[in-house]
Every structure is written in C-alpha cells, then in structure tokens.
Amino acid sequence: MLLTITTTHRPAADLSYLLHKHPGRFQTYELSFGKAHAFYPEASAERCTACLLLDVDPVGVVRGRGAGEGLLDQYVNDRPYVASSFLSVAISQVLGTALQGRCNDRPELARTPIPLEARLDVLPVRGGEPFLRALFEPLGYRVEATRHPLDDRFPEWGEGPYYSVTVAGDVTLSALLTHLYVLVPVFDNQKHYFVGDDEIEKLLTKGAGWLANHPAREAITRRYLRSQPSLYRQALARLVEEEEPAEASTNEEEPRRSDQAESILEKPLSLHEQRIGAVLAALRSSGARRVLDLGCGEGKLLRELLKDPEFAEIVGMDVSIRSLENARDRLKLDRLPERQAARIKLLHGSLIYRDRRLEGFDAAAVVEVVEHLDPPRLAAFERVLFAFTRPSTIILTTPNREYNVTWENVGADRLRHPDHRFEWTRAEFHAWAERIAARHGYEVRFLPIGPVDDRLGPPTQMGVFHRD
Ligand code: SAH
Numbered sequence: 001m002l003l004t005i006t007t008t009h010r011p012a013a014d015l016s017y018l019l020h021k022h023p024g025r026f027q028t029y030e031l032s033f034g035k036a037h038a039f040y041p042e043a044s045a046e047r048c049t050a051c052l053l054l055d056v057d058p059v060g061v062v063r064g065r066g067a068g069e070g071l072l073d074q075y076v077n078d079r080p081y082v083a084s085s086f087l088s089v090a091i092s093q094v095l096g097t098a099l100q101g102r103c104n105d106r107p108e109l110a111r112t113p114i115p116l117e118a119r120l121d122v123l124p125v126r127g128g129e130p131f132l133r134a135l136f137e138p139l140g141y142r143v144e145a146t147r148h149p150l151d152d153r154f155p156e157w158g159e160g161p162y163y164s165v166t167v168a169g170d171v172t173l174s175a176l177l178t179h180l181y182v183l184v185p186v187f188d189n190q191k192h193y194f195v196g197d198d199e200i201e202k203l204l205t206k207g208a209g210w211l212a213n214h215p216a217r218e219a220i221t222r223r224y225l226r227s228q229p230s231l232y233r234q235a236l237a238r239l240v241e242e243e244e245p246a247e248a249s250t251n252e253e254e255p256r257r258s259d260q261a262e263s264i265l266e267k268p269l270s271l272h273e274q275r276i277g278a279v280l281a282a283l284r285s286s287g288a289r290r291v292l293d294l295g296c297g298e299g300k301l302l303r304e305l306l307k308d309p310e311f312a313e314i315v316g317m318d319v320s321i322r323s324l325e326n327a328r329d330r331l332k333l334d335r336l337p338e339r340q341a342a343r344i345k346l347l348h349g350s351l352i353y354r355d356r357r358l359e360g361f362d363a364a365a366v367v368e369v370v371e372h373l374d375p376p377r378l379a380a381f382e383r384v385l386f387a388f389t390r391p392s393t394i395i396l397t398t399p400n401r402e403y404n405v406t407w408e409n410v411g412a413d414r415l416r417h418p419d420h421r422f423e424w425t426r427a428e429f430h431a432w433a434e435r436i437a438a439r440h441g442y443e444v445r446f447l448p449i450g451p452v453d454d455r456l457g458p459p460t461q462m463g464v465f466h467r468d
Pocket of ligand 1: 297300318320350367373
C-alpha cells in the first residue's frame with residue numbers, strides 16, 4: 001500500500017522539513033499491524049516526492065480476531081494491498097507532527113497552502129467515482145481516478161471497487177493529511193478496529209474547520225462511525241452545534257423531572273385534557289396522516305392518536321427511557337392487535353440531535369417540552385425541528401408564565417415545574433415563534449388553551465406552524 005505526496009513548491013525539498021523526514025534516508029517504523037517505510041524517490045529544487053509504504057502483515061492483521069470469521073476471509077483479503085484505516089493509523093504515527101501542522105524549522109510554511117498532490121495507489125471506494133468526487137472536490141481538490149478490474153487476467157470478472165486516485169490542490173500539508181486520515185476509511189467503509197465513543201472525538205477534532213460545512217458531512221460521519229446510529233447522531237448533533245458558537249454545555253442527562261409531579265400539579269387545573277384536545281383538533285385539521293409526538297412522555301397524546309384511524313403512522317419520541325417504558329405499558333403496546341401495533345412506534349432520542357428517523361412526517365406535536373430545554377440548546381432544537389425534520393405542520397404548546405400568579409401553588413415568581421428551565425410570557429413566545437417561522441419559511445398562528453384571563457391570557461399557549 002503506497003501513499004505518494006508530491007510538491008512543486010519552491011524549494012520543493014522543503015517538503016522534508018514539513019514531513020520531519022530526512023530526504024536522504026529510507027526509514028522504517030514498526031507498527032502493530034506491520035511496518036511503514038518512508039523515503040523520497042525524488043527531491044530536487046523543483047519537485048519533491050515522499051512515499052509512505054505500508055507493509056501490512058496479513059497474519060498479524062487477523063491475529064487476535066475471533067474464530068467466527070471465515071478462514072479464507074482471514075488470510076486472503078485485500079487489507080495488505082489497499083488504502084484503509086491502517087493508512088490512517090500510519091499517518092498519525094509516522095507523520096503525526098506534520099498531521100498536526102507543527103514544524104519548528106518552517107513554522108510559516110506549515111501554515112501556508114502550497115501545491116500538493118497525493119496519490120493513493122489502490123483505494124477501495126464503495127460508492128464509486130461520484131462519491132470520490134463528492135468528498136474531495138468540495139474541499140478544493142482536483143481529482144483523477146482510474147478504476148481497476150478485479151483481476152487483470154480475468155477481465156470478465158468485471159470491475160472492482162479499486163481505484164488509483166490522485167488529488168491535487170493548494171493546501172497545507174496538515175490539511176491534506178487530515179483529509180486523507182478521515183476520508184480514506186470512509187471510502188473503504190471498513191475499519192480494522194472497534195469503533196467506540198472515542199471515534200467521535202477523533203472525527204470532530206480532525207474534522208474541525210471543514211467537516212461541519214462539508215455538503216457530504218452526513219455520509220462522512222455515518223461511514224466514519226461505521227453506521228452506528230447512536231454515535232452517528234451524537235456526532236452530527238455536535239456538528240450542527242458547531243455552527244452555533246453560542247452553544248454551551250450538553251443536556252444529555254435524563255431531565256430532572258417527574259411526570260408524576262407534573263400531573264399532580266396540574267390535575268386540579270384540569271388543563272391537561274384541554275391541551276390534548278386542542279392539539280388533536282389542530283392535528284386533524286391539518287390533514288396529517290403521519291404524525292410525530294416529540295417529547296411524548298408517558299404517551300397521553302399517543303393514546304388519543306391511536307384511537308383515530310386517520311392517523312396512519314404515529315411515532316412517539318422521548319429522551320427519557322423511563323417515560324418510554326411507561327408509555328409502552330400504558331398503551332399496552334405489547335398486547336395490541338397486529339394492525340394497530342403496526343401504526344405506532346416509540347423511539348428513544350433527543351430533540352437537540354438531528355435524527356433521520358423523524359424525517360418525512362406530515363406533522364409534529366411538541367407538547368409542553370420546549371420549556372424543559374436549556375436555553376442555550378434552543379438553537380439546536382430549532383434547527384433539528386424546523387430545518388431538518390421539517391414537517392408541514394408543527395404544533396407547539398408551552399406554559400404562559402403570566403398566568404402563574406392566578407395559582408396559589410405556583411405564584412408569580414415560580415415556575416410550574418422543577419424541571420422547567422424557563423417559562424415564556426405571551427410576548428416572549430410570540431417573538432421567538434415568529435422569528436423562527438420567518439427563518440424557516442413557516443406561517444405561525446397562536447391559539448389559547450384553557451380559560452383565558454382578560455389581562456393575563458390563557459394558562460397554556462399554542463403555536464401552530466404551517467408551511468406549504
Ligand atoms: N408531551 C408530554 C410530556 C411533557 S413533559 C405530555 O404533554 O404529557 C416533557 C417531556 O419532554 C418529558 O417526557 C421529557 O423527557 C421530554 N424531553 C425533555 N427534553 C427532551 C429532549 N431533549 N428530547 C426529547 N424529549 C425531551
């Protein structure tokens with residue numbers, strides 16, 4: 001497996017300073033899976049080429065693996081010959097200083113884009129040349145690719161996923177190595193090691209400054225994290241947030257709340273049924289058939305949705321596993337007849353993370369949820385719901401703080417529930433909702449829920465967002 005890096009920057013031999021490798025030597029490094037050799041086939045003033053040759057030990061690679069995988073696959077595989085996650089490891093171990101952009105001898109040069117070309121002799125690209133271009137070209141590279149037949153002796157076997165690839169552009173060496181480090185395993189779509197939480201950190205660190213705005217960032221993230229949905233969602237969420245510099249701490253822990261406390265507090269107010277009724281009416285009048293209940297809690301709205309056959313597909317989502325378990329029990333999901341059960345699904349997830357499972361629905365209800373989010377998370381919530389999930393109708397309810405004075409057990413200075421992070425006045429809610437509607441192409445109407453006080457308004461406020 002060979003990686004070749006060439007520059008025509010003058011003086012070209014500066015490349016050896018950037019790489020921290022002596023141009024006159026052939027150096028060999030022992031890695032856990034084999035050897036890496038670094039050398040320069042050419043080093044003139046006009047043109048300098050450095051090579052990193054990986055000598056992957058095919059037996060060492062499979063050593064330590066379980067016996068479950070076929071023997072043939074263990075000993076006859078492409079790993080020694082193709083660019084893969086082994087190359088990423090070699091880049092970080094053999095060219096680590098250059099990867100980080102450090103160079104004591106030429107610090108300016110390390111920060112300066114210079115003409116660089118990288119050639120990967122054999123790169124498996126699952127997704128073909130369009131995918132190759134879709135990943136490199138937005139980063140400013142010119143791409144040349146030649147596809148190889150599976151076996152030259154047997155052209156009838158057809159073409160395999162193997163390409164010789166050259167990417168060229170004016171970039172810093174650190175950027176080039178970083179892009180290769182992240183993208184090579186993404187093209188290959190395999191990794192030789194277990195992918196765990198720390199891969200998110202690696203991806204976000206190496207992706208800093210380019211991944212968040214890359215048009216293929218989702219495909220890159222999904223493949224980099226080996227399609228593990230939980231890791232993928234976490235990483236994407238953090239990429240979403242990277243664009244919102246105001247974002248601060250994470251809100252991953254179970255909310256400090258108890259559904260019981262909320263319902264006890266509200267029972268004497270008998271507001272809950274009115275709220276469910278108002279949301280149901282708004283959902284029905286929108287004509288929605290596929291609906292989301294986001295922050296569904298113990299499933300009070302879901303139960304009503306299930307009773308109405310107009311709602312053909314119903315998904316409840318909540319961040320609290322305990323609430324979801326309660327919802328499953330209350331709705332007796334395990335005992336529903338098959339046709340009913342097929343209409344409803346409960347998902348564990350968080351509204352501040354982009355979630356593909358929520359896309360393609362007609363309407364979403366977000367009932368008494370937004371006030372449970374930390375204010376710095378609202379920007380992420382807004383993007384997830386209005387920019388990505390983007391159903392035609394969004395129905396959002398939240399307390400009207402002005403009304404609290406009418407309740408002895410709450411009062412003017414307190415919030416209604418210990419887990420509420422804030423409660424909006426009517427003016428605050430309207431201002432927020434109108435700003436967001438305008439930003440994302442929705443119209444919003446406001447409707448009161450519960451007995452309306454002349455001065456203070458209703459206890460619950462509802463915003464119905466709609467887009468064509
Ligand atoms: N909609 C329900 C529950 C309201 S209580 C009803 O009207 O009865 C608020 C709910 O929001 C809780 O179940 C809580 O777990 C959920 N929640 C809080 N933060 C969330 C988040 N980031 N993503 C999804 N749900 C969340």
